[in-house]
Amino acid sequence: MELLIMIDACKRASAGRITAVMPYYGYGRTDKKDQPRVPITARLVADLLTAAGADRVLTVDLHAPQYFADKGIDDLVVVAVDIGISKKARDVAERLSAPLAIIEKRRTDNSGESELMNVIGEVEGKVALTFDDEIDTGGTVVNAAKALLDHGVKEVYCCASHPVLSRNAPETMAQSPFTEIVVTDTIPISPDKRNGKITVLADPGERRVCGAATARCTGDPTRDYLRQLMPDDDELRDLIALAEEECLSELVDDEDEGTSIELHQVNEGTDDTYRGSQSKRQIYEHQHVDTLRRSEQRLEQEQRTLADCQAAAKEAQDRVPASPPPLDANALERRRAALRNARGRLNEYERARQSRETLVGQLNALIAGHESSDASSSAAPNPLATAVSRQVSDAEALEASAWRLLVEAAAPLGIDGDPTGAALDSTEARLETLRTALSTWNDAKEKVDEAKRRLEEQERRVEAAAASLTDANKSREAARSNWVEWLGQHGLPTSFTPDTVVEFLGHVETTRVKMEQVGDNRRRVSAIEFDIRQFRERVEPLALRHDVQVDSEDSSKLALAADELIRRLDEAETAYHSRERNREQAEEDRQLLEGRKRRLESAEEDLSALLTAGGTDDTEEFRRRARLDEERGGA
Numbered sequence: 001m002e003l004l005i006m007i008d009a010c011k012r013a014s015a016g017r018i019t020a021v022m023p024y025y026g027y028g029r030t031d032k033k034d035q036p037r038v039p040i041t042a043r044l045v046a047d048l049l050t051a052a053g054a055d056r057v058l059t060v061d062l063h064a065p066q067y068f069a070d071k072g073i074d075d076l077v078v079v080a081v082d083i084g085i086s087k088k089a090r091d092v093a094e095r096l097s098a099p100l101a102i103i104e105k106r107r108t109d110n111s112g113e114s115e116l117m118n119v120i121g122e123v124e125g126k127v128a129l130t131f132d133d134e135i136d137t138g139g140t141v142v143n144a145a146k147a148l149l150d151h152g153v154k155e156v157y158c159c160a161s162h163p164v165l166s167r168n169a170p171e172t173m174a175q176s177p178f179t180e181i182v183v184t185d186t187i188p189i190s191p192d193k194r195n196g197k198i199t200v201l202a203d204p205g206e207r208r209v210c211g212a213a214t215a216r217c218t219g220d221p222t223r224d225y226l227r228q229l230m231p232d233d234d235e236l237r238d239l240i241a242l243a244e245e246e247c248l249s250e251l252v253d254d255e256d257e258g259t260s261i262e263l264h265q266v267n268e269g270t271d272d273t274y275r276g277s278q279s280k281r282q283i284y285e286h287q288h289v290d291t292l293r294r295s296e297q298r299l300e301q302e303q304r305t306l307a308d309c310q311a312a313a314k315e316a317q318d319r320v321p322a323s324p325p326p327l328d329a330n331a332l333e334r335r336r337a338a339l340r341n342a343r344g345r346l347n348e349y350e351r352a353r354q355s356r357e358t359l360v361g362q363l364n365a366l367i368a369g370h371e372s373s374d375a376s377s378s379a380a381p382n383p384l385a386t387a388v389s390r391q392v393s394d395a396e397a398l399e400a401s402a403w404r405l406l407v408e409a410a411a412p413l414g415i416d417g418d419p420t421g422a423a424l425d426s427t428e429a430r431l432e433t434l435r436t437a438l439s440t441w442n443d444a445k446e447k448v449d450e451a452k453r454r455l456e457e458q459e460r461r462v463e464a465a466a467a468s469l470t471d472a473n474k475s476r477e478a479a480r481s482n483w484v485e486w487l488g489q490h491g492l493p494t495s496f497t498p499d500t501v502v503e504f505l506g507h508v509e510t511t512r513v514k515m516e517q518v519g520d521n522r523r524r525v526s527a528i529e530f531d532i533r534q535f536r537e538r539v540e541p542l543a544l545r546h547d548v549q550v551d552s553e554d555s556s557k558l559a560l561a562a563d564e565l566i567r568r569l570d571e572a573e574t575a576y577h578s579r580e581r582n583r584e585q586a587e588e589d590r591q592l593l594e595g596r597k598r599r600l601e602s603a604e605e606d607l608s609a610l611l612t613a614g615g616t617d618d619t620e621e622f623r624r625r626a627r628l629d630e631e632r633g634g635a
């Protein structure tokens, strides 16, 4: 639903084109109406995506037979766990140069339970690799594994694109007979669902596909990141240039002449270099080196198979009898027809002989009866006997004729004496021996032809594998020279591999960080020096003025002078403060005195006024009169 909403949002924001990247296309398995009254949910989801506004859906399938090619498993057979997946399984089998077997499976309902039916193909004694699109409950693949083990496989591996792992699947898979279960990361597997058997492949091809589609929509975030990592800063560049010697000594062997690296040059294009080295690394290492390794492995495998085919051809040839049978199939068939004919003739002859013997017996009985019954008439012919006698003659003629025909029929069989039943039986036994010899010969010849066909086919495969290896070598060489050219363009030694470039860039980055720290420290030192300069400019004139010794070269002496000046200043300040305090005290005393003076003057004025009012200027007289007044007032 979120995806539909996002697509709708993009559409309403006027997106030119909308690609939904869905590593796992959920409900994809319900893609046909294989029973009455079931939904076609895959179609429904597609319709929903289309209605929301998606132009394209990008989804993922497992294309990782390389993983199993690298394992180098002998006697591998790829097994499609149902007929529906057999086409894809066949591709995998071809890429692994392994035969294909198919399990015929039929679901009984739409609940997800499955029923195994039949294993089609040779699996006995082999290592089976079951291939499927997804593992949901795990029922299909586990049943497949059991069926395969029942059919005599030695070991079973499993690979599938999507690990849905619903219901009890984690336990089912953990307890399954699989040696390893290989899936992709289209659906994240939570840690509690994992077990030691499950290997999750992050297929680089799929990553590239998804990555490319995503990058088209979002741009490349790596660039911004690298920009941050490697700011284009003059000071930094200078600092890195300063670290050149250090870095070179770490990176380049001293004896390796001509490998001087202009680090500042490298730094100028470091983000490009870094990015470039990553992509080159992918091309140089992952693509070409992997292709080369695969091609080598394939050639080795094809050569091993060729050796097997040669051994099989020789064995088939050794099984061919030393001399061919004396008859070919047509001649043998003619003899067998002749034998059937001779048997027919023998039967006819036997019937004729029996018939003649019966008649002779009857005739003899007639003659004997006639002689005993009537001796006088014994000379007279007995008409019955005469008739039987004629029949005997006819029977004898028939017998002779049947014998001739029998002899004629037996002649092609090489029966020279009496063509009796025993002779025909022994001829039949001889023909049976010949037939067996002929069939053995033909079988052996057929096996030789088949082995030769396989050998020729395998020789072609070896040639093709050798050609691919040559191509892979060429491609790798081309990639290598591109790489070397690229190293040259970036001022790097041609001995660098992608790893050493990454290591080198690591050093550049470490140096950059160290130099940043050096720069910071230098800036701090400059600030301190500036402060000292200012300090000196202030201290020196003061020292001169106050007669304090200063060594202008020695900052520590400058500090001593500053201390002396400060001490003197402190003394002066103390003296000043003491003076100030005395001065303030004197002022206070003066003010007190003045106050007292003013109060005295005022008292004198008051006294003078009183005396004037008392009519005397003598204070004693004034007191006497005052006492007198008081006494009068009291009386």
Ligand SMILES: O=P(O)(O)OC[C@H]1O[C@@H](O)[C@H](O)[C@@H]1O
Pocket (backbone or CB within 6 Å): 029, 030, 081, 082, 112, 114, 132, 133, 134, 135, 136, 137, 138, 139, 140, 141
């Ligand atoms: O048997 P489980 O694991 O539940 O379901 C997975 C199988 O169901 C099919 O639609 C898939 O293609 C796969 O073969």
